[in-house]
Amino acid sequence: MYAGVVAALQGSSTRELTACSWAAVVVVAGGLATFAAPSRARADEKPNTTVLETQGLAPPPPPRQAQIQYGVAFTVEGVAHAGPVCANEGQPCILGSGGGIDARVGWRPSEKFYLGGAYEFSKQDPGKLYRLAILQQARIEARLYFPTGESAEPFVLFGAGLAGYGNEWSVATWGAGATIGGGLEVELSGGSLLNLSLAYRPIFLRSFEDSIPAFHEAGIVHFVTLEIALEAQDTL
Numbered sequence: 001m002y003a004g005v006v007a008a009l010q011g012s013s014t015r016e017l018t019a020c021s022w023a024a025v026v027v028v029a030g031g032l033a034t035f036a037a038p039s040r041a042r043a044d045e046k047p048n049t050t051v052l053e054t055q056g057l058a059p060p061p062p063p064r065q066a067q068i069q070y071g072v073a074f075t076v077e078g079v080a081h082a083g084p085v086c087a088n089e090g091q092p093c094i095l096g097s098g099g100g101i102d103a104r105v106g107w108r109p110s111e112k113f114y115l116g117g118a119y120e121f122s123k124q125d126p127g128k129l130y131r132l133a134i135l136q137q138a139r140i141e142a143r144l145y146f147p148t149g150e151s152a153e154p155f156v157l158f159g160a161g162l163a164g165y166g167n168e169w170s171v172a173t174w175g176a177g178a179t180i181g182g183g184l185e186v187e188l189s190g191g192s193l194l195n196l197s198l199a200y201r202p203i204f205l206r207s208f209e210d211s212i213p214a215f216h217e218a219g220i221v222h223f224v225t226l227e228i229a230l231e232a233q234d235t236l
Contacts (some may be wrong), residue, residue, distance in 0.1 A: 069114060070105040071102055071231030077122045077135060077223050084219030085205055092127025095165065096219060099123065102227065104141065114143040118159075129210050130167040137163045139179065151187045163203045172210065177203035180224070188223070195229040
């Protein structure tokens with residue numbers, strides 16, 4: 001039988017051989033296409049997964065947008081040492097401890113940093129030398145946060161500014177001050193923030209006379225400040 005087929009092929013013309021060759025190519029191509037189709041279908045059925053999902057890792061959270069942060073605080077300005085301002089032991093100290101209110105607004109470009117300004121006024125104990133002794137402060141403040149992934153984050157606090165002190169909102173003496181301290185920021189429901197901080201605040205005050213009149217030397221007054229603040233954030 002094989003010999004007959006060979007003989008038939010040998011007796012066929014070149015055109016017939018060419019036609020047979022093309023027919024064989026078509027049959028082989030069709031078989032390859034049929035074989036490849038299930039594989040392509042299986043590939044199409046496979047879910048579209050990212051590299052992170054394949055490795056079992058969650059995608060990183062989107063970067064935090066810059067925000068404006070503002071609020072109000074209740075402060076205690078404790079005088080640790082009044083220095084030369086109260087050097088005369090024969091007179092009551094004109095600058096004692098007190099408390100007041102602090103208003104602030106600032107820029108929060110990331111979860112790790114805050115930069116803003118604050119205005120504070122506090123009623124101090126003047127030893128009956130003033131009717132209403134007011135300490136006013138204007139400060140630039142910076143906070144460096146340490147994110148924990150929880151609702152509470154610690155921070156360190158730095159600041160610098162000017163202060164004025166006098167009777168009934170007048171300024172009898174003034175000078176520059178600095179702030180260094182730390183605290184804890186707690187996120188409350190609704191996006192509001194509760195800040196608790198403790199800081200050391202030296203303020204240099206120029207020499208002045210009170211209403212007696214009594215003279216008070218220039219010098220540094222050392223404050224220890226406790227602050228409880230309620231703040232909010234708005235996206236810029």
